[in-house]
Amino acid sequence: MKKYIKVILIVVAIVLVFVGFYGYQIYKMVMGSEPLTGKQENIPTNTASIPPITVGVADWTNWRGTNFEGKNATTGIKTDWSNGLEKLWAVNYLCQDKATASWSSVVVQGNRLIVPGRDAKNDLVFCLNADNGQLIWKGSYEAKAETAHGPGSRATPFIDEDKVYTFGRSGDLVCWQLEDGKLLWRKNVKDEGGIEPSWGLSTSPLVSENMVIVQGGGKALVIAYDKLTGNVLWKSMEGEVGYSAAITMNIENEVELLIYHAKGLSCLNPADGKVRWTVPWPTEYGVNATTPIVCSDIVYHTSGYGMGCEAIKVTKDGYSVLWKSQVLAAQHSDPILIDGYIYGYSGESTRNVGQFKCIEFLTGKEMWSTDQIGQGTTTFADGYLICQDLKGNIFLIKPDTSGFKKIGEIKSAIGDVKNLAWTVPVVANGKLYLRYIQQLVCYKLVP
Numbered sequence: 001m002k003k004y005i006k007v008i009l010i011v012v013a014i015v016l017v018f019v020g021f022y023g024y025q026i027y028k029m030v031m032g033s034e035p036l037t038g039k040q041e042n043i044p045t046n047t048a049s050i051p052p053i054t055v056g057v058a059d060w061t062n063w064r065g066t067n068f069e070g071k072n073a074t075t076g077i078k079t080d081w082s083n084g085l086e087k088l089w090a091v092n093y094l095c096q097d098k099a100t101a102s103w104s105s106v107v108v109q110g111n112r113l114i115v116p117g118r119d120a121k122n123d124l125v126f127c128l129n130a131d132n133g134q135l136i137w138k139g140s141y142e143a144k145a146e147t148a149h150g151p152g153s154r155a156t157p158f159i160d161e162d163k164v165y166t167f168g169r170s171g172d173l174v175c176w177q178l179e180d181g182k183l184l185w186r187k188n189v190k191d192e193g194g195i196e197p198s199w200g201l202s203t204s205p206l207v208s209e210n211m212v213i214v215q216g217g218g219k220a221l222v223i224a225y226d227k228l229t230g231n232v233l234w235k236s237m238e239g240e241v242g243y244s245a246a247i248t249m250n251i252e253n254e255v256e257l258l259i260y261h262a263k264g265l266s267c268l269n270p271a272d273g274k275v276r277w278t279v280p281w282p283t284e285y286g287v288n289a290t291t292p293i294v295c296s297d298i299v300y301h302t303s304g305y306g307m308g309c310e311a312i313k314v315t316k317d318g319y320s321v322l323w324k325s326q327v328l329a330a331q332h333s334d335p336i337l338i339d340g341y342i343y344g345y346s347g348e349s350t351r352n353v354g355q356f357k358c359i360e361f362l363t364g365k366e367m368w369s370t371d372q373i374g375q376g377t378t379t380f381a382d383g384y385l386i387c388q389d390l391k392g393n394i395f396l397i398k399p400d401t402s403g404f405k406k407i408g409e410i411k412s413a414i415g416d417v418k419n420l421a422w423t424v425p426v427v428a429n430g431k432l433y434l435r436y437i438q439q440l441v442c443y444k445l446v447p
Helices: 002-029
Strands: 086-089 107-109 112-118 123-129 135-142 159-160 163-167 172-177 183-188 205-207 211-215 223-227 234-237 245-252 254-261 264-270 275-278 293-295 298-303 308-314 319-325 336-338 339-344 355-360 368-370 376-381 385-388 394-397 407-412 426-427 429-435 439-444
Touching: 107 159, 107 426, 112 163, 123 163, 123 172, 123 223, 135 211, 172 211, 205 245, 205 385, 211 254, 223 254, 275 308, 275 394, 293 336, 336 376, 339 376, 376 426
Parallel strands: none
Antiparallel strands: 086 439, 107 112, 112 123, 123 135, 159 163, 163 172, 172 183, 205 211, 211 223, 223 234, 245 254, 254 264, 264 275, 293 298, 298 308, 308 319, 336 339, 339 355, 355 368, 376 385, 385 394, 394 407, 426 429, 429 439
């Protein structure tokens, strides 16, 4: 009898060890900070002289580019990837110290590239020469931040004329001078009643007219600041933030705001923040993280965690549901609308396994689906989709409703990816920019 008890105790102990181990792994995946791997150098000194600001023919000055469509105006891209793409430059100092992961993507205007970073105590903002990677200026401010998926910024900056706006995960909205990095003003949404969610404040700032708009949560779900002074112009709604950028759309010849928060999609009057209507869409953990797609008076939105996707027809006074489906459920990978069809990843962004799909925008009908390019993020230029999976491999895809057409691929376009490469690729002025935590790589996309 004692022998059986001993065996049972050993089995129970083994089970507890396994449960504890896997429980810890899940905790690290959900709340831990991804460790920095690969080469990490010290931040270099600024260039001796500050070059004048230029403007490119295919700039990328805000999240998802012009009209928030995920499309860049670059033309003449190289489509034969059999010998890869020419690497123009790379840096690996955007995150300093050990557990300082930052996920923001880049914005580009002419010779200016802006990308946030992080060290142990400070949010960092780098301005690099987009052509050669040289450091033009670096800005910083001390910001206490939590560690769930790193203390660094998630939000993508917004370049507006001679200024650039950044938003840190702990709620600091900052206006910088684009030329030399002078900090012009800094505000924190928590001072207005905002509350930081589990994985950090993540909404990329939106500059519209005289305002810069972010989600703050708590008693200030949406906040509009004066873009020149930082003064609060209005606050709207209460509740938990989402992780999606605010965007504008034209409804009945008037500009309106779309806010994808934790409980749904709301339309606001940008003049005063008054809510016109809200589509209920309460996603688990409040993770409404993708950007709605707008085409005329139709809005498409999608989330993971079993929510799926939906298309609605809108007016200033309300909306009607055109269709709702589980055909595509993107956790935080933004699909792209091309000629009446949506192309994008479906599935959770926690492992490099997913489906890349084509669905009809007006009906939700699935045209095709493939598992050949993992799980990841997508951008578009010159008639092609450029997809990056979560391990840093990139793929050139020709949009076609008849079937999946992979034109080329480059393995390990970003090196030393030990965790998940979540940051979306960016095309600007003939170049392809790929970011993974402390690394930023620039490839020549146009021969």
